[in-house]
Amino acid sequence: MDTILIFLSSGLFLGWSLGANDAANVFGTAVSTKMLKFKWAAIICSIFVILGAVIGGAGASETLGKLGSVNAIAGSFTVALAAGLTVFLMTRVKLPVSTSQAIVGAIIGWNFFSGFKTDISTLTKIVYTWVLCPILAAIFGFVLYKALIIYIRRSKIHMIRIDQYTRIGLIFVGAFGSYSLGANNIANVMGVFVPVSPFKSINIAGFTLSNTSILFFLGALAISLGVFTYSKKVMTTVGSDIFRISPLDAFIVVLSSSLVLFIFASEGLQALLISFGLPSFPLVPVSSSQAVVGAILGIAIGKGGKNINFGIMGKIGMGWVLTPFLSGVITFIMLFFMQNVFMQKVVL
Amino acid sequence: MKFLGQAKNLISEIDIFWDNISRSALVFRTGMNNYLDGKTKRFQSDLKDIRKLESDTDVMRREIKYKLYSHMLIPESRGDVLGLLETTDNVVDSIKKVLLQFDIERPEIPDSMKDEFKELTQLSVNTVDEMVLASRAFFREISIVNDHINKVHYYEHEADKIEEDLKRKSFTSKAIKTLSWKVQLRYFVERLARVSDEAEAVCDRLSVYVIKRSF
Numbered sequence: 001m002d003t004i005l006i007f008l009s010s011g012l013f014l015g016w017s018l019g020a021n022d023a024a025n026v027f028g029t030a031v032s033t034k035m036l037k038f039k040w041a042a043i044i045c046s047i048f049v050i051l052g053a054v055i056g057g058a059g060a061s062e063t064l065g066k067l068g069s070v071n072a073i074a075g076s077f078t079v080a081l082a083a084g085l086t087v088f089l090m091t092r093v094k095l096p097v098s099t100s101q102a103i104v105g106a107i108i109g110w111n112f113f114s115g116f117k118t119d120i121s122t123l124t125k126i127v128y129t130w131v132l133c134p135i136l137a138a139i140f141g142f143v144l145y146k147a148l149i150i151y152i153r154r155s156k157i158h159m160i161r162i163d164q165y166t167r168i169g170l171i172f173v174g175a176f177g178s179y180s181l182g183a184n185n186i187a188n189v190m191g192v193f194v195p196v197s198p199f200k201s202i203n204i205a206g207f208t209l210s211n212t213s214i215l216f217f218l219g220a221l222a223i224s225l226g227v228f229t230y231s232k233k234v235m236t237t238v239g240s241d242i243f244r245i246s247p248l249d250a251f252i253v254v255l256s257s258s259l260v261l262f263i264f265a266s267e268g269l270q271a272l273l274i275s276f277g278l279p280s281f282p283l284v285p286v287s288s289s290q291a292v293v294g295a296i297l298g299i300a301i302g303k304g305g306k307n308i309n310f311g312i313m314g315k316i317g318m319g320w321v322l323t324p325f326l327s328g329v330i331t332f333i334m335l336f337f338m339q340n341v342f343m344q345k346v347v348l
Numbered sequence: 349m350k351f352l353g354q355a356k357n358l359i360s361e362i363d364i365f366w367d368n369i370s371r372s373a374l375v376f377r378t379g380m381n382n383y384l385d386g387k388t389k390r391f392q393s394d395l396k397d398i399r400k401l402e403s404d405t406d407v408m409r410r411e412i413k414y415k416l417y418s419h420m421l422i423p424e425s426r427g428d429v430l431g432l433l434e435t436t437d438n439v440v441d442s443i444k445k446v447l448l449q450f451d452i453e454r455p456e457i458p459d460s461m462k463d464e465f466k467e468l469t470q471l472s473v474n475t476v477d478e479m480v481l482a483s484r485a486f487f488r489e490i491s492i493v494n495d496h497i498n499k500v501h502y503y504e505h506e507a508d509k510i511e512e513d514l515k516r517k518s519f520t521s522k523a524i525k526t527l528s529w530k531v532q533l534r535y536f537v538e539r540l541a542r543v544s545d546e547a548e549a550v551c552d553r554l555s556v557y558v559i560k561r562s563f
Contacts, residue, residue, distance in 0.1 A: 034423045159429075159487045160362070163422045164355045246424050 004198040007073045010081035012222040015189040017087060018099055019049070019226020022185065024234040025257065025288045026177035029250030030170040031235040038232050044171065045178040045231075046224035052182025052265075053190075053220035054213050059267040059283030061187035061194055061212070066122045068107040069195045074344035075114070075335065076192040079106040082331035083188070090323060095315075097323050098287030099188040101130065105324025107192065109331025114347040129284040130320055133260055134294030134313075140256035141298025148252060149302075166247045173251060177258035177288075182220055184265035187285040190219035249299055256298065257291035290316050358415050362487065365408045366480050369436055372401045373476035376443045376543065380469040383450050384462050395447050402444040409433045428557040432483060435553055439476060439546045446539040455532050458523050464514050468540050471507040475500050475547035482554055486561075493558050497551045504548040511541040 027041035070076045083102040090097035104126055111118045152162065199211040209217070245253065263269060263281045273280040293312060300308045338344045379394030412433060416426045457465055482496035518524055518533040 034420050153489070153491060156488045158359050159425065160355045160359050160421060 004073070007077040008193060008218065010077045010084060011190050011193055011219060014080050014084045014087075014099060014103075015219045015222030016226040016229075017084065018185055018189060019223035019228075020230035021226075021234055022099075022181055022288045023049075023178070023223075023227040023231040025292045026181060026254055027170075027174045027231075028235040029245060029247065029253070030167075030174060031232075033247050033250065035167050035170055035247050035250075036174070038235065040171075041174065041235070042227050042231070044175050045227050048175045048178035049182035049223050049227070050217065050220040052179035052184075053186035053216040053223070054182075054209075056179070056183030056265055056267070057186035057190075057216045058212065059270070060184050060265050060285045061191040061216075063122060063126065063282065063284050064103065064107060064187050064191040065194060066119055067104065067126065068111040068116060068118060070107065070110050070192045071195055071348045072345050073193070073196040073198065074338055075110060075346035076196050078334045078338045078346055079103070079110050079192045079331055080189075082106045082109065082334050083327055085334075086323060086327040086330055090319075090326070095319065095322065097319060098290060099185065100285040100287050101319060101323035102327040103188045103191065103285070105327030106331040108324065109328035110335065110346075112328065113332050113335040125282045126284050127320070129264060129282055129286055130290075133264070133286040134290045134297070134316060136263070137256050137260045137291040137294030138298035138301070140259050141252055141295035142302045143298075144252045144256055145249075145299045145302040148248070162248065166251050169251045170247065170254065173254045173258060177254045177261070180258045180261035180265060181288055182223065184261040184285055185288065186216050186219050186223075189222065190215045191285070245296065245299070249296075252299060253292055253295040256295035257288060260291045260294075261286060261288055287319075290319075354415070354419050355421070358412065358419075358421065361408060361412055361415070363484075365405065365412065365433065365436075366484050368401055368405045368408065369440060369483075370477065370480050372398060372405070372440045372443050373473045373480075375401065376447065376476075377469055377473045379447050380450075380540075381466060383447075384457060384465055391447075391451070395451055398440075398444045398447055402440045405437060405440050409437055425557070425561060428560065431553055432486070432550065432557065435546075435550045436479070436483065439479070439543065439550060442539075442543050442546045443476075446536075446543065449539060450536070453532065453536075455536050456529070457533070457536075458521065460521070460523065461514060461517060461533075464510055464517075465537075465540070468507060468510045468514065468537065471503050471510065472540060472543040472547070474503040475507065475544040478503065479547040479550050479554075482551055486554060486557065490558060490561060493554060497555055500548055500551045504544045507541050507544040511537055 023042075023045050027036065027045055030036040031038050031041050070079055080103070083099065083106040086102040086105065087097050087099055090102075104123075108118055108123070110116075157165070193215055194212055197211045197215050199214040201208055201210045202214070203209075264284050264286050267283065270280045270283060293316065297308060297313075300306075335346050339346050375394050375397045379391055379398065382388075382390040382394060413430055416422065416429065422429065478496045478499040482493050482500065485493045485496060514537045515534050518530045518537065524530050524533065
């Protein structure tokens with residue numbers, strides 16, 4: 001069991017860093033603008049991240065499995081560690097980075113090392129989802145912003161009332177955002193461990209918790225730990241950093257980005273769309289930060305499109321290419337060392 | 349749900365604050381008319397009213413400020429709201445001061461100038477009324493704030509014209525014999541016009557807040 005925990009540690013570390021950084025996308029503005037106390041933001045975020053991961057985490061994780069099924073736990077450890085290292089390195093040099101892109105690059109690195117073929121159709125699906133994610137968030141941001149403004153103008157709500165409703169709204173969309181974050185991004189944290197999950201299904205009061213759910217639960221706990229131990233610092237800087245937006249804008253940003261994350265994670269929604277004969281969205285882990293940037297751009301366009309820094313889109317594009325590439329290379333090198341220096345079985 | 353109740357109370361307090369400002373403008377007009385018509389008793393009662401309104405407005409402003417900060421409401425615009433309430437307080441202060449000064453000095457207004465004094469008062473009252481409408485709209489319907497601000501600028505400009513005219517008359521009229529009387533009349537004309545200047549100052553701030561809060 002100890003060995004298992006050691007091997008899981010890289011995934012748990014990835015979860016911790018996701019909680020530390022990405023929780024700020026959900027509750028950052030609410031906390032930094034003093035609309036909500038950090039304590040409450042952290043509690044709500046943790047509960048809903050765990051719910052999202054355990055209830056809705058399977059879909060996006062399955063897609064990662066199709067891309068490359070890492071079949072030895074030491075391999076999974078190395079893949080998650082390499083992804084975590086890539087996120088760390090990219091952050092250090094202040095380049096935009098997403099855990100989703102790092103883990104995909106790391107899996108492809110493992111495919112190269114192990115000689116397994118990368119499923120090109122899955123990879124294409126994933127890459128097109130990455131491009132679609134900020135665009136869809138921008139469309140949601142734009143439409144929701146316009147709709148809300150028309151509503152506020154027509155209803156002539158008092159400024160203090162708007163403040164109250166925004167406060168309540170931020171709690172609800174924050175909870176929804178945390179759920180979506182858990183459902184969509186747990187695949188990044190624990191996805192590579194699914195094929196080699198060391199746990200057995202357990203029965204608790206009539207409910208069966210599958211081995212994957214236990215894995216996701218542990219990953220979600222790591223995300224929660226990241227939220228409680230480190231996200232306060234990130235949240236308090238969010239308000240004064242690039243997201244200098246009002247609480248009302250924040251409400252739309254969180255709602256739009258959460259909707260995008262939800263769309264790319266919900267098996268239920270996918271089944272519903274298919275049952276109506278509509279085109280469905282692939283279940284792929286996407287970057288919550290890029291969804292947030294997309295939503296902000298949507299609002300900025302809704303406000304007349306002045307002072308938009310389109311350079312940020314270029315940076316996101318660079319992240320799409322650079323992060324998986326770097327992550328793939330690091331994984332390849334680390335797998336080599338793991339296999340030949342530490343004598344661990346990274347491929348079955 | 350407690351915090352929804354707090355918001356309701358605060359909204360009604362802010363509404364009462366603006367009611368007080370509107371009433372101050374009405375008392376100002378009645379008070380000036382009573383003074384110019386020689387109705388001293390009624391003027392004294394108006395002076396008493398304006399003193400009370402001024403002190404109530406002060407208390408309310410402090411109360412609203414306390415609630416905005418202690419309940420952490422409208423974090424992104426509370427500085428602007430407080431700035432608005434504080435500068436509005438200057439308008440009531442200015443009204444109280446001018447009526448009080450009339451009571452202390454009891455200047456003699458020549459009959460030929462009384463109508464213009466009333467007109468100047470009315471224009472100052474108009475600026476205050478429009479300023480109140482602009483401020484109320486700032487809280488509920490931001491898109492129409494500028495319509496009222498434009499009217500404030502118009503009335504203030506008209507008030508400036510009457511002010512200049514009255515000052516010229518004070519110094520050219522043969523009926524006003526002494527220099528001290530001329531200077532005293534000029535002083536009161538300036539005092540009356542200052543009310544509209546203060547209202548315009550409030551609107552100047554308001555127009556900046558509108559840009560900041562525009563959706």
